[in-house]
Amino acid sequence: MKRKKDKRRIFLDYASITPIDKKVLAKMESIQKMTFANPSALYSEAIVAKNLIKEARQKIVTIIHAQKDEIIFTSGGTESNNLALLGIFESVQRSDLKNSKSQIFLGKPHIITTKIEHPAVLEVCKEIERREGEVTYLPVSSDGLVSIKNIRESIKKNTVLISIGYANNEIGTIQPIHDMGRVIKDYRQKNNTKLPYFHTDACQAGLYLSLDVLKLGVDLMTLDGIKMYGPRSSGILYVKSGLELSPIIFGGGQEGGLRSGTENVGVCVGLSTTLEIAEKIKEKESKRLMALRDYAIKNLLKIFPNSTLNGSREYRLPNNINICFPGLDAEFAVISLDVLGISASYSSSCRTLKEDSSSYVVENLGKKDCSQSSLRFTLGRESKKSDIDTLVTVLRKIVV
Amino acid sequence: MKRKKDKRRIFLDYASITPIDKKVLAKMESIQKMTFANPSALYSEAIVAKNLIKEARQKIVTIIHAQKDEIIFTSGGTESNNLALLGIFESVQRSDLKNSKSQIFLGKPHIITTKIEHPAVLEVCKEIERREGEVTYLPVSSDGLVSIKNIRESIKKNTVLISIGYANNEIGTIQPIHDMGRVIKDYRQKNNTKLPYFHTDACQAGLYLSLDVLKLGVDLMTLDGIKMYGPRSSGILYVKSGLELSPIIFGGGQEGGLRSGTENVGVCVGLSTTLEIAEKIKEKESKRLMALRDYAIKNLLKIFPNSTLNGSREYRLPNNINICFPGLDAEFAVISLDVLGISASYSSSCRTLKEDSSSYVVENLGKKDCSQSSLRFTLGRESKKSDIDTLVTVLRKIVV
Numbered sequence: 140m141k142r143k144k145d146k147r148r149i150f151l152d153y154a155s156i157t158p159i160d161k162k163v164l165a166k167m168e169s170i171q172k173m174t175f176a177n178p179s180a181l182y183s184e185a186i187v188a189k190n191l192i193k194e195a196r197q198k199i200v201t202i203i204h205a206q207k208d209e210i211i212f213t214s215g216g217t218e219s220n221n222l223a224l225l226g227i228f229e230s231v232q233r234s235d236l237k238n239s240k241s242q243i244f245l246g247k248p249h250i251i252t253t254k255i256e257h258p259a260v261l262e263v264c265k266e267i268e269r270r271e272g273e274v275t276y277l278p279v280s281s282d283g284l285v286s287i288k289n290i291r292e293s294i295k296k297n298t299v300l301i302s303i304g305y306a307n308n309e310i311g312t313i314q315p316i317h318d319m320g321r322v323i324k325d326y327r328q329k330n331n332t333k334l335p336y337f338h339t340d341a342c343q344a345g346l347y348l349s350l351d352v353l354k355l356g357v358d359l360m361t362l363d364g365i366k367m368y369g370p371r372s373s374g375i376l377y378v379k380s381g382l383e384l385s386p387i388i389f390g391g392g393q394e395g396g397l398r399s400g401t402e403n404v405g406v407c408v409g410l411s412t413t414l415e416i417a418e419k420i421k422e423k424e425s426k427r428l429m430a431l432r433d434y435a436i437k438n439l440l441k442i443f444p445n446s447t448l449n450g451s452r453e454y455r456l457p458n459n460i461n462i463c464f465p466g467l468d469a470e471f472a473v474i475s476l477d478v479l480g481i482s483a484s485y486s487s488s489c490r491t492l493k494e495d496s497s498s499y500v501v502e503n504l505g506k507k508d509c510s511q512s513s514l515r516f517t518l519g520r521e522s523k524k525s526d527i528d529t530l531v532t533v534l535r536k537i538v539v
Numbered sequence: 540m541k542r543k544k545d546k547r548r549i550f551l552d553y554a555s556i557t558p559i560d561k562k563v564l565a566k567m568e569s570i571q572k573m574t575f576a577n578p579s580a581l582y583s584e585a586i587v588a589k590n591l592i593k594e595a596r597q598k599i600v601t602i603i604h605a606q607k608d609e610i611i612f613t614s615g616g617t618e619s620n621n622l623a624l625l626g627i628f629e630s631v632q633r634s635d636l637k638n639s640k641s642q643i644f645l646g647k648p649h650i651i652t653t654k655i656e657h658p659a660v661l662e663v664c665k666e667i668e669r670r671e672g673e674v675t676y677l678p679v680s681s682d683g684l685v686s687i688k689n690i691r692e693s694i695k696k697n698t699v700l701i702s703i704g705y706a707n708n709e710i711g712t713i714q715p716i717h718d719m720g721r722v723i724k725d726y727r728q729k730n731n732t733k734l735p736y737f738h739t740d741a742c743q744a745g746l747y748l749s750l751d752v753l754k755l756g757v758d759l760m761t762l763d764g765i766k767m768y769g770p771r772s773s774g775i776l777y778v779k780s781g782l783e784l785s786p787i788i789f790g791g792g793q794e795g796g797l798r799s800g801t802e803n804v805g806v807c808v809g810l811s812t813t814l815e816i817a818e819k820i821k822e823k824e825s826k827r828l829m830a831l832r833d834y835a836i837k838n839l840l841k842i843f844p845n846s847t848l849n850g851s852r853e854y855r856l857p858n859n860i861n862i863c864f865p866g867l868d869a870e871f872a873v874i875s876l877d878v879l880g881i882s883a884s885y886s887s888s889c890r891t892l893k894e895d896s897s898s899y900v901v902e903n904l905g906k907k908d909c910s911q912s913s914l915r916f917t918l919g920r921e922s923k924k925s926d927i928d929t930l931v932t933v934l935r936k937i938v939v
Contacts (some may be wrong), residue, residue, distance in 0.1 A: 156577040177556040182877035214614035217790040217800035259790035372803040390617040390659035400617035477582035
C-alpha cells in the first residue's frame with residue numbers, strides 16, 4: 140500500500156494480508172543486528188540464537204496453552220496445513236499407526252474436511268486422494284456452518300484426521316471447534332483409539348478468537364504470521380505431543396526432525412511478539428471491529444435492498460463483511476472499487492491459478508447466483524467508521 | 540554475532556551462514572514500507588507487489604542466464620533441494636514421463652547422487668527410497684571429486700535425475716559441473732531421451748563460481764539466500780522450462796502452481812539484490828579470499844606437521860579451509876576455539892539430529908581417522924589476514 144503518496148486509499152482486504160506491526164518489525168530488526176548465527180552450530184553466537192528461538196517458542200506455547208516442543212515453525216499457513224494433513228496421512232500410510240496395538244486399522248487412511256476450506260487445505264486433500272487416500276468433503280448449511288452430527292456420522296474406522304477451518308477466509312463463519320473437539324474426543328474414548336486426530340486451520344481466527352488448544356480440543360492447529368500483523372513467510376503448526384507426524388521437507392533435521400532448513404531467528408522472535416500483541420488487544424479490537432462490521436452490514440443491506448449477507452450473522456469474525464449484490468460482476472466491481480480508492484476482493488485473494496471470479500464458498504451456501512456477485516470487505520487495525528461511510532458512497536456508484 | 544559487545548570475536552563459519560548485506564536489508568526495508576499487499580489480489584497495491592516480484596525474477600534470470608518463469612522462489616536451499624528431487628521423482632512416478640512417447644521407461648525411477656551431498660539432498664534421497672525409488676550414491680576420490688566416468692556408467696534406462704553438489708559444504712571441493720552436464724547431454728542425445736535431468740545444489744557456490752545455467756548445462760539449480768549475505772529463509776530453484784515437476788506444497792497455486800503460499804515481496808526483491816551484489820564482487824572477492832585461504836592452509840600445514848588438508852587443493856572454494864589434526868577431538872576443539880573467541884565448526888553446522896561429531900564427508904575421502912578430528916574454517920567478507928594469524932596462535936593452544 141503506497142501510504143504516503145495516496146493517503147486516502149482505503150484497505151479492506153485484511154483477511155488476505157496484514158501490514159507488519161511496527162513493534163514486531165523493530166523486534167526483528169534488533170535481532171537482525173544482534174545475531175546472525177546458525178542456531179544449529181556449537182559456538183556462543185549460535186547458542187544465543189538457539190536460546191532466542193527457545194524463548195520465542197516458550198512465549199507462543201504459553202499463549203496457546205500448549206507445552207514446549209509442541210510447536211513447529213514453518214514458512215507460513217500453507218506449509219503448516221500441508222505438514223498437518225500430509226504429515227498425518229503419510230505417518231499412518233507408512234503403518235506407524237496401522238500396526239499399533241490400540242488401533243484396528245481398516246482400509247486406506249480417511250480424512251474428513253469441509254467443502255469450504257481454503258485451497259491450502261482442499262488442494263492438499265486432492266493430493267491425498269492422488270496418493271490413494273480417501274477424503275470426505277462435508278457440506279455446510281446456508282449459514283456456512285458445518286454440522287457436528289455430520290462430522291460424527293462421517294467418522295469411520297479408517298478416519299485418521301478431521302480438518303475443519305476455525306473461521307472461513309471468505310465469509311468469516313466461525314465453526315464450533317470446541318464442540319467438535321469434544322465429540323471427536325468422545326468417539327476416541329468410546330472406541331479406545333488415538334484416531335482420528337483433529338486439526339484446525341486457525342489462520343483467520345488468530346486475531347479474534349481463543350487460541351487455547353486445550354479448550355478447543357484440537358491436536359493440530361495452523362497459524363500464519365502474515366494474517367496477524369506478523370512476519371511475512373512465517374507460520375506455526377501446533378502438534379500435540381505424542382502425535383506421530385511425517386515431515387514433508389527433509390534435510391538437516393531442524394524442528395525436531397519435522398521441518399528441515401536453517402531456523403530463522405528473527406521470524407521466530409517476530410512471531411512470538413506478534414502473538415503477544417494480538418493476545419493483548421484481542422478483546423478490545425474485536426469489539427471495536429464488530430461495531431464497525433455491524434454498522435457496515437446494516438447500512439449495506441438497507442441501501443441495497445436486493446443484497447444479502449453471505450455467511451452466518453451470529454457466528455462471524457469481527458472483521459468480515461461479505462455481501463451478495465445480485466447481478467453484480469464481482470471482478471469488475473473490485474477493479475472499479477480500486478479505481479475509486481478502495482482495496483477489496485471477490486472470493487479470496489489467495490488464489491492465482493483459478494481464472495474465474497466465482498466463489499466455491501458462496502456456491503456451497505446454496506447461493507449459486509451469488510458466487511460471482513459477492514464482495515468481501517475485511518477490516519483491520521487501521522479501519523475506521525469513515526471508511527465504511529466512504530465504502531457505502533463508492534458502492535452506490537458501482538452497484539446498480 | 541554480538542558485534543558491539545565483543546569486537547574481537549572472529550567468525551570463521553561463513554559456509555554455515557552469512558550476515559545479511561546492509562544494502563539488501565535496506566532494500567527489503569524500503570519494500571516493507573512501500574507495500575504490504577498480497578501479490579495475488581487484484582487491486583493497485585497488489586499489482587505493485589506483483590510487478591516488484593516480476594522485476595526481481597527478471598534480474599535473477601538475467602544473472603543466471605535463464606529465461607523468465609524458470610525460477611521458483613522457495614523458503615530456502617533445503618526446500619529447493621526437496622522440490623527438485625521429490626518434484627522430479629513424483630512427476631515421473633506419476634507417469635507423466637513414463638507414458639511419454641520419447642521415453643521407454645523401465646522400472647522404478649532411479650536417481651544418481653554422491654555420498655558427500657548435504658543432508659538436504661541425502662535425506663531426500665532416503666525419502667525417495669522409502670517411496671520405493673532407487674538411488675545410487677557415488678563415491679568420491681581422496682580429493683573429494685566425483686568421477687565423470689562413474690556418473691556415465693551409472694546411468695540406466697530408468698535414471699530420471701542426477702544431483703551433484705556444485706561445491707561441497709564441508710571440504711569445499713568443486714565438482715566439474717560443466718563437464719558432467721556435457722556428458723549427460725550427450726547421453727540424452729544419443730538415446731533420444733529427455734532423461735535424466737541434471738540438478739546441482741549450488742548453495743555453497745553462489746558467491747564464488749559461475750552461475751550460468753547454460754554453460755553449466757544444468758536443468759535444475761538450488762540457491763540459498765542465507766549463504767550469500769541475502770534474506771533469511773529464502774531460496775531459489777532454477778527449473779529449465781519444459782521440465783515437468785510435481786509440487787511438494789499444495790494450495791493457492793503461487794509460483795506457477797509449483798510453490799503455494801503467499802509470495803514474500805521483500806524476500807524476492809532482497810534475493811535479486813543479493814545476487815546482483817554477489818555477481819558484481821565475485822571475481823575480486825574470490826581472489827582476495829583465495830589468497831587468505833592459501834596463506835592459512837600453508838601456515839597450518841607447516842605449523843602442525845601431522846595435519847593434512849581435507850579435499851582437493853586445486854578444485855576448492857576460495858573460502859574453505861578444512862584441516863585434519865590427527866588425534867584431535869573436533870567437538871572439544873570447536874568449543875575451546877569458541878572460548879578463545881573464534882567461531883568455527885567440525886563437519887557442518889547444519890545438522891541437529893546427529894549427535895556425534897564425525898564427518899561422513901571426510902570419512903568418504905578414505906580418511907577415517909580424520910572424521911572426528913577435522914576442523915572447518917570458512918572465510919567471508921569480513922575476514923582478514925590478521926584473523927588467520929590469530930587463528931594460528933589460538934590453535935597452537937588447542938592442538939597438541
